[in-house]
Amino acid sequence: MMEKDPTVERFLFNLNTLGELGEEICSPKDFNSVIKSALYMVMGSFFASKGIIFKYDPLQKIFFPVVSKGIDNMAGITLRLSDEAIGAFVGYNKPLDLKGSSPMLSYFSPVRTEFAKFGARIVVFLIVGNELIGALSINDKFSGEGYTDYDFQLLSIMSQHLSYSLHNHSLLVKLMHKYTENKELYENLRQAYYNTIHSFAAAIDAKDSYTKDHSHRVSAYCSALAREMGWAEEDIEGIRVAGLLHDIGKLAVDKTIINKSSPLTKFELGELYSHPVVGYEILSKIKFPWESIPMMTRNHHEKVDGNGYPDKLKKSEIPIGARMMSLVDAFDAMTTNRPYRSRRSFAEAINELKNHCNEQFDTDIAHTFITAVRKEVLELNSPSIILHLHELLDITAIDKLLEHFPKT
Amino acid sequence: MINQHINYKEIDNIVVLHAENYINKMEGENLEKVCDAFLAKRTYKFVIDFSGTDIINSIGISILIGIIEKIKEKKGLVLFSGLKKVNHDIFDMVGLSKHIPLLKTEEEAVNRMKSGQ
Missing domain, CATH: 1.10.3210.10 (Hypothetical protein af1432)
Known part of the structure; x- marks a missing residue:
């Protein structure tokens, strides 16, 4: 079936959101505020009522939520995928429709039940280079319409922005950790x-x-x-x-x-x-x-x-x-x-x-x-x-x- | 305490909220807080009037969808009124107009809410 092209109104609305997302991510606001706004922008662009952004901890090999909307009791929840699945998703690097028929879904099966609890319909892994940074999930559109190729393309672009934001934050956290360590060393010396x-x-x-x-x-x-x-x-x-x-x-x-x-x-x-x-x-x-x-x-x-x-x-x-x-x-x-x-x-x-x-x-x-x-x-x-x-x-x-x- | 940054009035057991000029994160969250406060007070009928609103961005849409979901969870009612064409188009695009009646004026919305239609 042929998909309808996005209307001019939708196209302009999304273009405006992309501009705002770029501005938000480059703003000097604190990380939590930026990432929350970014999630809201993604959800608003796809008319979703539920959404989560997870950060990936490569040492513990777990995903943990950093911000969510429309979902209760996210505190303490962590998700784990196998190294093989991680490698496969890093290579795939596209939004995954949980109601679709992609062979990639087999890698997702260990956490599928958990994501179902969040009402997740689309999951996209956040990647910078070959490094997994986190994941984003949103539920079905409020309008009841399905996700189109245009939506997937838009979500990929928005996810790239998010990936860099999360990656920068991780670098900053590492830098702060090193700074604290060096400061302690200096004080001892x-x-x-x-x-x-x-x-x-x-x-x-x-x-x-x-x-x-x-x-x-x-x-x-x-x-x-x-x-x-x-x-x-x-x-x-x-x-x-x-x-x-x-x-x-x-x-x-x-x-x-x-x-x-x-x-x-x-x-x-x-x-x-x-x-x-x-x-x-x-x-x-x-x-x-x-x-x-x-x-x-x-x-x-x-x-x-x-x-x-x-x-x-x-x-x-x-x-x-x-x-x-x-x-x-x-x-x-x-x-x-x-x-x-x-x-x-x-x-x-x-x-x-x-x-x-x-x-x-x-x-x-x-x-x-x-x-x-x-x-x-x-x-x-x-x-x-x-x-x-x-x-x-x-x-x-x-x-x-x-x-x-x-x-x- | 009800958020002082949002203009609102109560007519019988209906809350009429007047949305600001630009529904972005701050204004959207202010609206959401007022709705939360009234829901906590067991007031479940809302009219949100957008006659003073020129722009609603994606964050605003996300927050409005959240507000609708919360009101629906409580089996409440919400009507929108006074939408300018540009915002009406956005609500059509998002699919909000399929779920929420969009009335021309606040009075129409209040009357419709009162008549229980």
Whole structure:
């Protein structure tokens, strides 16, 4: 029997739907919304009241529904076909009329009863290349008319759109999975990296019983100071690591020299003064994400008047990180007990810093450091500096310390 | 709660819904929600008036078919009215006109529903 050509109205209606389907699939809407609209468009084009889109899981070799309309209780339903059937349908790649006489129906028999429950009349497997992506089924037309060759052609085109949409979604899910995996790996590596650096810091501080946790405090003070100076988080992390490692060169200095309470001999002083350069040599062989770490370590005993060591740099010749480290290193040395003296108070230490501004220390950095302490006292929000000082600080006293500050 | 985005009125135990200008996914789903809400309240007689509707796309058709099926499941009645020619042609093409009486005006549809014809 000759089939009737589609009317102009039907042709235009379908053409419009194809345009809308393409637009929907390329839209940035979420996958569930896109796939639901796509199913509705297919159903609307064939006047079907029941429809389902399944996704195929190649690992478990099952089909599971992603969206349905007109069918209740689809949750938890999965369907399975043999590898042979899958291979046959991938090769066939056309809509299958379940009331037809295609020899392909024999491959479909294991799931035919299930599809009958959904009222399925036409099933089309969704394929990209040679990969099975899913399946779509719709029921009889609401109009009661049969499906024509034109309908099959239209359904094939719409199924191709759907296949690419499902395929893209699968790729995105895989990509997200890989991203999550890589993120976890990165976090683990990052943690291992910090654990290693902390172990080094502990080893450095263990050389001197009086400077226990010195590197951790210098690290905390440096990062608080950097934050107050408006550094980016990434750079703050760099100076935090530099603070932990700034004395790494001391690992090469004899423990008896470090712990000696009597004046050091010229040789011993030479040994002790070598630690920034030794530290630089150790750290410059490591590929850090922050290139400035080795130089911060090398120059953390420089003085702004050029009387420091090892390079006798002046003012801005000294890297900013090293100037910051020099200040907080001295501050921590003053505010902790030493074999030859007791710790000084916060005010005493700050006055000492002020007295040595423009000689040993950078004035602006000293001022900013006190401002950072002032903020911590006022806000008490995750303090990094006052936490280690073991004394109650008075805001009026701090304000007084900020007065009459030396000019740069 | 009845969807506030759809204009509707109740005449006796008949719900008259005024469909929007463009029956796409959003408008179609709004219509469906209102019908669901009335079906849940055991109101089974509906007139859907399309006099303000210029376009119905394939999604809209799919949703309308779903609405008809739901009303029929409850042994309810639904009539359409006020269809413009372009939409009348689509309903003919889809076969909806064979199943659902298409009346010229809302009043005709309501009167027919009342007379129980």
